Amino acid sequence: MDKLLTLTALRRVIQLTAFVFFVYGAMIFATFYTGDKLTQSLPALSCAYDQSGGDFCALIPLQHQMDHRVSSIFTQGEKVLPALMGTLITLGTVAVLILILNKAFCGWLCPLGFFQETIGMIGTKLGLTQMGTLSRETITKIRPIKWFIFLFLVLILPLLTGIGFLGHEWGNPYCSICPSRIMTTAMTGDMSQVYISQANWGYFALSLIADLLFGLMIALALFVRAPFCRICPILPMQTLFKKIGLLRLVKNGSSSCESCGNCVKACPMDIYEIQESAENKNITHADCTLCGRCIEFCPHDGVMNFKYGPVTILSSSKEGFKKRTKIDKWWRG
Amino acid sequence: MKKAVLTLIAAATLWGYGDGAVYWAPHGCDEGKAAASKHGGHGKGESAMFALMNRDGNASAQLILPDLSAKPLSFKRNTVMLPKPPMGGYYAVVAEGNGTNTVFSAVRYLSLQGRPSKISPTKLTALSKSVLEIVPDPLHREHDRYTASKSYRFVLRFHDQVLANTAVSLQTHNTPAQTVTTDGAGKFTITLPDDFKNVRIGRSENKPSEFLLTAQYREGETLYQSSLSMPYSLNPNDYWQSQSYGAGAIFIGFLGGIFLYRRSKTKGAKRG
Numbered sequence: 001m002d003k004l005l006t007l008t009a010l011r012r013v014i015q016l017t018a019f020v021f022f023v024y025g026a027m028i029f030a031t032f033y034t035g036d037k038l039t040q041s042l043p044a045l046s047c048a049y050d051q052s053g054g055d056f057c058a059l060i061p062l063q064h065q066m067d068h069r070v071s072s073i074f075t076q077g078e079k080v081l082p083a084l085m086g087t088l089i090t091l092g093t094v095a096v097l098i099l100i101l102n103k104a105f106c107g108w109l110c111p112l113g114f115f116q117e118t119i120g121m122i123g124t125k126l127g128l129t130q131m132g133t134l135s136r137e138t139i140t141k142i143r144p145i146k147w148f149i150f151l152f153l154v155l156i157l158p159l160l161t162g163i164g165f166l167g168h169e170w171g172n173p174y175c176s177i178c179p180s181r182i183m184t185t186a187m188t189g190d191m192s193q194v195y196i197s198q199a200n201w202g203y204f205a206l207s208l209i210a211d212l213l214f215g216l217m218i219a220l221a222l223f224v225r226a227p228f229c230r231i232c233p234i235l236p237m238q239t240l241f242k243k244i245g246l247l248r249l250v251k252n253g254s255s256s257c258e259s260c261g262n263c264v265k266a267c268p269m270d271i272y273e274i275q276e277s278a279e280n281k282n283i284t285h286a287d288c289t290l291c292g293r294c295i296e297f298c299p300h301d302g303v304m305n306f307k308y309g310p311v312t313i314l315s316s317s318k319e320g321f322k323k324r325t326k327i328d329k330w331w332r333g
Numbered sequence: 334m335k336k337a338v339l340t341l342i343a344a345a346t347l348w349g350y351g352d353g354a355v356y357w358a359p360h361g362c363d364e365g366k367a368a369a370s371k372h373g374g375h376g377k378g379e380s381a382m383f384a385l386m387n388r389d390g391n392a393s394a395q396l397i398l399p400d401l402s403a404k405p406l407s408f409k410r411n412t413v414m415l416p417k418p419p420m421g422g423y424y425a426v427v428a429e430g431n432g433t434n435t436v437f438s439a440v441r442y443l444s445l446q447g448r449p450s451k452i453s454p455t456k457l458t459a460l461s462k463s464v465l466e467i468v469p470d471p472l473h474r475e476h477d478r479y480t481a482s483k484s485y486r487f488v489l490r491f492h493d494q495v496l497a498n499t500a501v502s503l504q505t506h507n508t509p510a511q512t513v514t515t516d517g518a519g520k521f522t523i524t525l526p527d528d529f530k531n532v533r534i535g536r537s538e539n540k541p542s543e544f545l546l547t548a549q550y551r552e553g554e555t556l557y558q559s560s561l562s563m564p565y566s567l568n569p570n571d572y573w574q575s576q577s578y579g580a581g582a583i584f585i586g587f588l589g590g591i592f593l594y595r596r597s598k599t600k601g602a603k604r605g
Contacts, residue, residue, distance in 0.1 A: 026471075051473070129597075131597055191576065194580055195574035195575060195576050196575050196578035196579045197569070197574045199535050199569070199574075208582055211582030211583045211586060214586060215589070216586040216590045217590075218586075218590065219586070219587045219588075219589065219594065220590045223597070
């Protein structure tokens with residue numbers, strides 16, 4: 001039993017609970033918040049298209065606000081503050097949630113993150129060769145994609161749609177390609193989001209990208225860790241507020257860190273920067289999901305830490321490392 | 334055979350939507366409904382004027398707000414004009430009345446924008462609005478709408494108790510009435526027909542249609558009749574969206590991933 005008492009095991013339990021709540025929440029609870037999802041924008045991919053879900057991610061209101069409200073500054077001469085009020089409220093909500101949990105929304109609560117990790121576990125059990133850490137070169141190429149998606153698909157294209165430069169299909173282009181839309185609806189037995197649209201070229205392109213991306217994500221998740229998370233536009237949005245997050249990854253590194261590299265090997269997002277020496281420094285990177293695997297797999301006492309405000313809540317240790325390595329070997333068979 | 338054909342022709346000729354039933358319909362002159370059809374799901378542009386069809390003389394109407402308070406509505410001929418919504422959320426327009434040995438009611442739900450009421454819409458549906466009542470189970474949600482070719486569940490209640498093994502009629506403007514029967518828990522499921530005509534490509538190019546559920550129940554000398562009328566939209570998956578192509582595209586994406594897996598293995602083997 002003690003074997004199972006690890007940070008990852010705790011994370012899996014919380015991920016599963018969050019998955020049930022976010023995907024099926026309204027079937028279980030009948031409160032205002034779960035009943036009609038009129039509020040609560042989460043910095044995690046909890047899809048608004050899921051009619052049984054308990055909440056929704058902040059990206060859908062952001063796109064709608066760009067399309068319908070912010071655009072009115074240009075089209076109707078609306079005053080800036082009233083036009084931006086909805087966006088400011090959404091961002092304010094996200095900021096408050098980031099303050100509480102920081103980027104742990106990704107590593108601990110996101111339904112799509114859990115879905116990918118579950119497929120990864122299946123891939124491991126099927127005996128598929130896991131890719132391990134991606135090269136620095138590959139990571140450098142991938143990293144800007146999420147910013148591109150955030151800026152263009154979440155903000156700029158919906159805004160241009162609202163102004164009238166683009167057709168209605170570009171009003172929420174990120175949702176149109178998001179794998180979470182297909183995954184969460186399919187999980188409730190609703191397959192209506194799996195389609196190729198022939199309405200026009202825009203709808204066709206977006207629906208084709210969505211389906212190809214979903215299939216690709218499932219296949220990649222079998223042997224690559226967190227394939228979609230690497231380009232997810234939630235990460236840039238969280239990065240805007242990560243400085244205020246109370247939960248953070250703090251490193252008090254020793255000189256042996258750079259030669260060890262265990263933390264990078266353990267990191268599902270392949271963040272090479274975390275192996276660099278640091279003294280009592282917040283190293284929560286833009287790509288970090290605060291999953292805590294680097295803490296579990298660090299063999300040095302007190303080098304990698306989870307801190308909540310001034311309080312250290314988890315530290316790396318030799319004992320913890322030994323236990324975690326043993327479990328990892330057992331899991332991989 | 335000839336007799337059967339004549340009967341069918343006679344039935345088709347005589348059939349009329351909502352024939353005899355008292356039900357709510359958006360007022361034909363109200364442009365709000367057309368605006369709503371362009372961008373449904375938020376209640377923006379929702380019709381503000383409704384007509385009580387086949388209205389009897391003594392019918393009264395009220396608007397039940399998301400906070401479950403009620404506002405009386407006054408008829409102008411057979412129409413009511415809704416007041417400006419003081420809050421956002423789900424509303425119910427309810428009409429009740431009685432005739433000789435009959436009690437009738439008609440209900441319609443709306444979703445309107447405004448400051449959230451913070452009261453679950455399940456409380457609005459749970460609230461008893463008439464003696465005999467057809468209740469959505471559940472009411473569709475924000476960003477959702479009743480859609481053709483999809484199934485929806487309802488409950489039939491009488492004096493707040495579920496009514497088992499009772500016939501409920503479903504009809505639309507283009508499909509004659511069909512009957513479903515409630516189960517032991519008073520629940521029944523309907524599949525909205527794909528019966529839109531002159532369909533144009535693009536959801537916003539097609540106006541929503543209306544469906545009507547009616548039920549009646551006799552207790553002693555009194556016949557209780559109730560209706561629920563709601564708009565429903567066409568299902569793009571029946572027209573310009575192909576689900577089989579979508580599944581095919583997912584499969585191609587999956588194969589792409591498998592190709593990358595094989596390539597990564599080959600590269601790994603070369604490196605090793």
